[in-house]
Amino acid sequence: MAHSYTPGLTVTEQTVIRRRRQLPLPGTVLVAVGDRVQSNQPVARAELPGKVYPLNLANQLGVAPDEIKEYLIKKEGEVVRKDEILAENKPLIKWFKTEITSPITGTVESLSTITGQVLLREPPRVLELLAYVDGTVVEVYPRQGVTIEARCSLVQGIFGIGGETSGVLAIAVAKPDEALTPAHLKADMKGKIVVGGSFLSAETMSKAKEIGVAGLVVGGIHDKDLRALLGYDLGVAITGTEQVGFTLILTEGFGTIPMAQKTFALLSVHAGEKAAISGATQIRAGVIRPEIIIAKSDGAAPSGVAVVPQRAGIRIGDPVRIIRDPLFGKIGEVSALPSDLQKIPTESDARVLEVRFPDGQVAVIPRTNIEVIEGA
Amino acid sequence: MSAAIHASEKPAIDRPFNVIVATDCGSTTTKAILIEKVGDEYRQTFRGEAPTTVEAPFEDVTRGVLNAIAEIEELSGRKILDGEKILTPSRDAKTGVDIYISTSSAGGGLQMMVTGVVQNMTGESAQRAALGAGAIVIDVLASNDGRLPHEKIERIRTMRPDMILMSGGTDGGAVTHVVEMAEYIAAAEPRPRFGATYKLPLIYAGNKEAQPQVRKILGEKAALEVTDNIRPVLEKENLAPARNKIHDLFLEHVMQQAPGYKKLIEMTGAPIMPTPAAVGLIMEAIAKREHLNLIGVDIGGATTDVFSVFESVFNRTVSANLGMSYSISNVLAEAGLANIMRWVPFHIDEQTLRNRIKNKMVRPTTIPQTLDELQIEQGIAREALRLALIHHKSLATGLKGIQQERTISDVFEQQTSGKSLVDMLKLDLIVGSGGILSHAPRRIQSMLLMVDAYEPLGFTMLSVDSIFMMPHLGVLSTINEKAATDVFVRDCMVYLGTCVAPIGQLKDGERLADYEVTFPDGSVVKDQLKMGELRLFPLGLNQKAKLTMQPAKTINLGQGAGAPISREVQGGVVGLLLDGRGRPLQLPADEPARVAALTKWFKAVDLYPRS
Numbered sequence: 001m002a003h004s005y006t007p008g009l010t011v012t013e014q015t016v017i018r019r020r021r022q023l024p025l026p027g028t029v030l031v032a033v034g035d036r037v038q039s040n041q042p043v044a045r046a047e048l049p050g051k052v053y054p055l056n057l058a059n060q061l062g063v064a065p066d067e068i069k070e071y072l073i074k075k076e077g078e079v080v081r082k083d084e085i086l087a088e089n090k091p092l093i094k095w096f097k098t099e100i101t102s103p104i105t106g107t108v109e110s111l112s113t114i115t116g117q118v119l120l121r122e123p124p125r126v127l128e129l130l131a132y133v134d135g136t137v138v139e140v141y142p143r144q145g146v147t148i149e150a151r152c153s154l155v156q157g158i159f160g161i162g163g164e165t166s167g168v169l170a171i172a173v174a175k176p177d178e179a180l181t182p183a184h185l186k187a188d189m190k191g192k193i194v195v196g197g198s199f200l201s202a203e204t205m206s207k208a209k210e211i212g213v214a215g216l217v218v219g220g221i222h223d224k225d226l227r228a229l230l231g232y233d234l235g236v237a238i239t240g241t242e243q244v245g246f247t248l249i250l251t252e253g254f255g256t257i258p259m260a261q262k263t264f265a266l267l268s269v270h271a272g273e274k275a276a277i278s279g280a281t282q283i284r285a286g287v288i289r290p291e292i293i294i295a296k297s298d299g300a301a302p303s304g305v306a307v308v309p310q311r312a313g314i315r316i317g318d319p320v321r322i323i324r325d326p327l328f329g330k331i332g333e334v335s336a337l338p339s340d341l342q343k344i345p346t347e348s349d350a351r352v353l354e355v356r357f358p359d360g361q362v363a364v365i366p367r368t369n370i371e372v373i374e375g376a
Numbered sequence: 377m378s379a380a381i382h383a384s385e386k387p388a389i390d391r392p393f394n395v396i397v398a399t400d401c402g403s404t405t406t407k408a409i410l411i412e413k414v415g416d417e418y419r420q421t422f423r424g425e426a427p428t429t430v431e432a433p434f435e436d437v438t439r440g441v442l443n444a445i446a447e448i449e450e451l452s453g454r455k456i457l458d459g460e461k462i463l464t465p466s467r468d469a470k471t472g473v474d475i476y477i478s479t480s481s482a483g484g485g486l487q488m489m490v491t492g493v494v495q496n497m498t499g500e501s502a503q504r505a506a507l508g509a510g511a512i513v514i515d516v517l518a519s520n521d522g523r524l525p526h527e528k529i530e531r532i533r534t535m536r537p538d539m540i541l542m543s544g545g546t547d548g549g550a551v552t553h554v555v556e557m558a559e560y561i562a563a564a565e566p567r568p569r570f571g572a573t574y575k576l577p578l579i580y581a582g583n584k585e586a587q588p589q590v591r592k593i594l595g596e597k598a599a600l601e602v603t604d605n606i607r608p609v610l611e612k613e614n615l616a617p618a619r620n621k622i623h624d625l626f627l628e629h630v631m632q633q634a635p636g637y638k639k640l641i642e643m644t645g646a647p648i649m650p651t652p653a654a655v656g657l658i659m660e661a662i663a664k665r666e667h668l669n670l671i672g673v674d675i676g677g678a679t680t681d682v683f684s685v686f687e688s689v690f691n692r693t694v695s696a697n698l699g700m701s702y703s704i705s706n707v708l709a710e711a712g713l714a715n716i717m718r719w720v721p722f723h724i725d726e727q728t729l730r731n732r733i734k735n736k737m738v739r740p741t742t743i744p745q746t747l748d749e750l751q752i753e754q755g756i757a758r759e760a761l762r763l764a765l766i767h768h769k770s771l772a773t774g775l776k777g778i779q780q781e782r783t784i785s786d787v788f789e790q791q792t793s794g795k796s797l798v799d800m801l802k803l804d805l806i807v808g809s810g811g812i813l814s815h816a817p818r819r820i821q822s823m824l825l826m827v828d829a830y831e832p833l834g835f836t837m838l839s840v841d842s843i844f845m846m847p848h849l850g851v852l853s854t855i856n857e858k859a860a861t862d863v864f865v866r867d868c869m870v871y872l873g874t875c876v877a878p879i880g881q882l883k884d885g886e887r888l889a890d891y892e893v894t895f896p897d898g899s900v901v902k903d904q905l906k907m908g909e910l911r912l913f914p915l916g917l918n919q920k921a922k923l924t925m926q927p928a929k930t931i932n933l934g935q936g937a938g939a940p941i942s943r944e945v946q947g948g949v950v951g952l953l954l955d956g957r958g959r960p961l962q963l964p965a966d967e968p969a970r971v972a973a974l975t976k977w978f979k980a981v982d983l984y985p986r987s
Binding site: 024025049051052053054065109110112114115116117119121158159220222223224226232233234235236237250253254255281283323324325326328344345346347348350365366368369371 | 529560567702728735739746
């Protein structure tokens with residue numbers, strides 16, 4: 001029964017991570033195994049096929065689908081410019097002539113003599129895949145991407161929005177339980193990753209956007225402010241593509257919740273250093289949590305083995321955080337692991353554990369309502 | 377449990393099964409049960425559960441399976457695991473099991489995109505075929521769906537489904553539109569959600585005349601499978617071949633890509649089924665065996681699956697983003713805050729409630745520890761159940777535009793085309809399953825949750841899956857029907873009782889009906905049911921009482937306004953519930969009155985412990 005617990009978030013000064021960087025479709029890998037790369041350096045490139053515009057020529061010309069080839073001026077594979085004539089009929093009387101022009105600049109991709117339609121495709125768009133973290137290329141997947149290994153400090157958040165970005169870490173508050181206010185944000189924080197304390201208000205978010213901060217890392221926000229920021233009520237926690245002006249990472253959850261002391265201390269130590277962050281969160285299969293990666297700049301050779309947190313289960317003495325009301329956010333230590341089911345106030349029988357808090361108080365908590373603080 | 381899945385899956389296994397271990401890998405929790413032959417009958421003996429491990433840092437579903445089975449080992453004293461292997465067959469009374477079987481909805485289930493020519497004809501048929509196979513339909517594309525061709529292509533490109541089902545046209549009809557759709561799909565070059573290197577499975581089940589062209593257009597671009605037309609003629613749906621193909625491809629392609637599923641497939645002794653497909657088998661079997669009209673629901677962490685059988689016609693829908701953990705925040709988004717707050721029997725400010733719901737979303741495996749939290753979750757569950765039934769009603773309809781017959785099970789003639797088949801007045805039984813219903817601390821909570829969400833009319837029986845094992849029994853029924861039936865009857869299905877709900881509204885406190893209940897011991901209760909009242913009478917399992925009611929002249933109990941009714945009602949672990957709150961159910965708009973009404977109702981049925 002040691003298995004009923006929630007794997008915690010990693011907050012660690014020293015680890016080795018591997019991040020797989022993969023193109024959405026086959027392309028060219030620009031780096032080789034062993035290369036040192038910077039977070040903003042392209043490591044692979046692909047051409048995203050352009051948008052497709054179908055055009056039903058048979059209907060527009062008033063001919064049978066299998067006749068359209070006779071009327072086409074541009075053939076399959078040919079380049080066509082916007083408003084250029086694509087097809088035309090050849091009536092006896094010139095006035096009845098119908099010319100079909102191309103709605104886009106692109107190529108004639110294919111034509112169908114069954115449906116009578118022509119598919120036009122816009123020119124491809126070049127997509128550059130960035131390294132995201134400073135590190136070393138340890139594996140190349142031809143035409144697909146690479147894996148980058150980095151020795152770094154790593155902080156996982158609980159929830160985020162916005163994609164990958166990087167910038168210098170700036171600690172804006174003095175203590176982890178201090179809320180980040182507009183007054184904390186200065187003009188020189190433009191392009192930086194700003195670390196706040198317990199809470200981020202809607203006003204602070206507006207100010208951050210105005211200044212142009214790259215990222216915000218705080219303990220909590222109110223759901224209503226998130227809704228205002230996004231413009232909609234987030235239904236399912238699958239994020240990372242939002243464009244709100246900055247990347248936002250919550251380390252604790254929703255509400256006013258002081259950032260865990262350990263997280264705040266770790267980030268404070270690295271103030272002024274470059275960090276790569278991603279707000280992408282996916283609380284589904286293959287969970288993705290937002291992260292803050294501070295790569296070690298000493299260029300040390302990679303260890304060759306990525307550190308994967310592995311736990312056998314929960315043990316007495318493990319540091320834990322309570323992740324559900326009424327003691328949400330409190331941090332303590334496991335002091336007992338009774339194996340029998342116990343009745344909790346809802347009358348449910350649950351597997352519980354006992355948590356001792358720094359003030360000596362002890363509480364009985366369902367095992368699913370705690371999170372082991374990893375990387376301790 | 378008569379419904380076998382289909383011939384292409386592994387045949388039933390001949391050797392005797394005395395010990396069976398089954399798991400359901402849900403999106404949040406992996407639930408394992410042990411079934412043992414005790415004397416001549418099979419019984420469910422132990423259960424274990426563990427968090428599902430498709431997520432990092434494990435990213436291997438078998439870890440959760442092994443953890444859940446390890447719990448059964450601890451509780452039963454039987455050695456089932458040898459390292460990471462399941463010991464099969466059983467060697468002696470304390471070692472091994474004869475077979476391991478599993479269902480799965482982890483990893484977001486099976487996500488499909490379907491296409492048709494006419495949206496409410498072949499588009500809907502394709503949707504029903506996919507839903508029937510236990511899939512989540514992420515979009516329905518049709519020639520007449522109002523989107524421009526390039527918008528359709530963009531949509532196909534960005535959606536990344538696990539599988540596409542193409543339908544369209546009747547056999548021998550025009551091929552143009554369905555070929556056009558194939559051209560769009562080819563142009564979009566769709567890619568699957570998992571695995572960058574494999575081709576997207578695509579099933580073509582449209583006009584057979586268009587098969588050669590579809591093969592030509594899509595043969596190279598997708599893992600194309602061609603099967604019989606789901607709408608061979610307008611008047612008929614033929615969903616089974618497409619449904620079977622979906623199951624095959626789910627196992628052959630999709631499951632192979634999800635984290636750890638290759639290993640899981642090797643461990644199981646029978647094909648892994650999508651959870652909704654397995655629960656559907658059970659629901660269908662109950663309705664057939666008891667000759668009932670029923671609504672079944674399985675409310676999970678990510679999705680809520682609704683099943684109905686009316687006049688022998690089976691329908692299933694999966695509401696992809698209505699659930700109690702991963703999707704809890706989406707229930708709030710879809711229902712709106714006011715609809716959730718209306719079930720909470722105390723004052724809570726909007727901000728706190730919103731934050732709590734979001735915190736559950738980001739930490740989906742947590743459980744309510746306090747009574748307040750339980751009441752909030754049960755309020756959200758009512759809304760998830762309500763919304764999923766609305767979704768189900770909109771799809772469980774007759775074929776549109778025609779006088780029709782359907783062959784899912786029986787021939788069915790329809791008076792009004794496209795009318796929902798779900799008729800609450802004809803409903804005999806509601807079956808609830810899923811964590812929040814199966815594990816409610818008091819069974820009356822499950823009963824009232826379903827009554828509040830579904831607002832059954834007239835006389836309706838309610839039951840619940842005892843500890844959530846319908847998925848396991850669904851897959852078990854495909855290999856050993858007796859074992860599945862034995863366990864279902866003895867250990868799984870818990871009858872809660874009967875709800876009697878007069879239809880109509882009066883002023884609070886006015887007489888809705890006079891009633892007389894004759895209990896099995898001969899005792900008689902005669903009284904008046906007043907508007908706004910809930911009355912609960914103990915009436916045990918397998919007990920029946922005679923209920924006679926004389927409703928007020930505008931009130932209907934199924935026989936028409938003011939018409940008296942006399943019926944036998946079945947008991948259960950909760951009893952007989954007389955619901956005098958009127959239909960449709962209306963809650964007071966202002967908060968103090970609403971809280972007072974909820975408190976009165978909850979006290980009347982002893983819903984929660986009194987603090």
